[in-house]
Amino acid sequence: xxxxxxxxxxxxxxxxxxxxxxxxxxxxxxxxxxxxxxxxxxxxxxxxxxxxxxxxxxxxxxxxxxxxxxxxxxxxxxxxxxxxxxxxxxxxxxxxxxxxxxxxxxxxxxxxxxxxxxxxxxxxxxxxxxxxxxxxxxxxxxxxxxxxxxxxxxxxxxxxxxxxxxxxxxxxxxxxxxxxxxxxxxxxxxxxxxxxxxxxxxxxxxxxxxxxxxxxxxxxxxxxxxxxx
Numbered sequence: 001x002x003x004x005x006x007x008x009x010x011x012x013x014x015x016x017x018x019x020x021x022x023x024x025x026x027x028x029x030x031x032x033x034x035x036x037x038x039x040x041x042x043x044x045x046x047x048x049x050x051x052x053x054x055x056x057x058x059x060x061x062x063x064x065x066x067x068x069x070x071x072x073x074x075x076x077x078x079x080x081x082x083x084x085x086x087x088x089x090x091x092x093x094x095x096x097x098x099x100x101x102x103x104x105x106x107x108x109x110x111x112x113x114x115x116x117x118x119x120x121x122x123x124x125x126x127x128x129x130x131x132x133x134x135x136x137x138x139x140x141x142x143x144x145x146x147x148x149x150x151x152x153x154x155x156x157x158x159x160x161x162x163x164x165x166x167x168x169x170x171x172x173x174x175x176x177x178x179x180x181x182x183x184x185x186x187x188x189x190x191x192x193x194x195x196x197x198x199x200x201x202x203x204x205x206x207x208x209x210x211x212x213x214x215x216x217x218x219x220x221x222x223x224x225x226x227x228x229x
Contacts, residue, residue, distance in 0.1 A: 038084045041072040043109075045055055049177055055120070058178075064174065065132045067122050073111030078104055078170040088171040098171055106169060118204075119179045125138030126174035136173075 002130040004188050012024035040046075047098060050063045059065070064107065069075075079098045083090060086097035130140040132154055142155065143161065147153040181196060188195040213220070 010196040042069070042077055042086070044069055048174055049090045049174065052176075055176060057204070057208060058120070059176065065122070070095065072113065072115055072121075073108045075170065076104060076107040076109065077167050078106060080104065082171075083198075087174065088157055088167055098168075100168075103168060104161060115179055115182065117180060117182060120176065121179050122174055122176050124169055125171075125175045128167060129169075130164060130166055132161035132164050140164065 012020055013023055015024075030106035045066055045068050048065045048067055050059050050061050050065070053061050071181070079100065080102070080118075088097055090093070090097045125139070127139040127141055132140055132143060135143055143154050144151040149156070155164050180194060180201065186197050186198075188198075193200055193203070
């Protein structure tokens with residue numbers, strides 16, 4: 001609408017009011033910049049920030065990445081009506097940064113290559129489809145597993161967990177991980193080693209297999225260690 005001039009957006013250039021012309025010059029420039037950023041982020045590249053320490057020997061928490069969208073093929077927007085540069089929540093004011101409708105079908109355009117082993121990839125967290133807004137650091141399914149009343153207990157306790165919402169694929173949290181398995185392969189973790197289709201995969205250089213845990217003095221049960229792996 002903006003680019004094709006379907007709407008006569010330049011009406012303000014003919015205004016005799018200098019204040020209107022000056023204000024609309026800024027509005028026009030900002031609107032064009034937002035549209036350009038939206039288009040570039042969707043189809044070419046986008047900036048991301050490392051949220052967790054799982055890649056700390058390669059990438060540190062807080063590092064910024066410029067991620068190519070054309071390497072594996074850009075994904076067409078599923079929720080096209082959204083606020084630029086906001087994943088799912090409006091900055092400052094809060095609330096959803098996108099409109100649920102229309103929602104387009106999942107479609108990915110052809111890329112320049114395919115995912116290879118040990119590539120660092122950015123993807124939408126699969127378990128992030130359902131989120132308790134007051135506990136977004138833990139996925140809804142994990143919260144439900146540890147709640148004595150399951151998912152019903154989460155939904156009924158809005159004071160603790162907040163509203164439970166569903167997010168489309170393109171509005172789920174972004175995760176940054178290293179790819180070790182490719183389609184059709186079988187991955188097995190045995191004695192701190194990774195096997196793919198029964199073949200041992202050498203650990204990356206500087207890989208960390210042991211961790212030191214600092215607590216407040218509370219005893220950590222054996223069950224918790226087993227759940228942590």
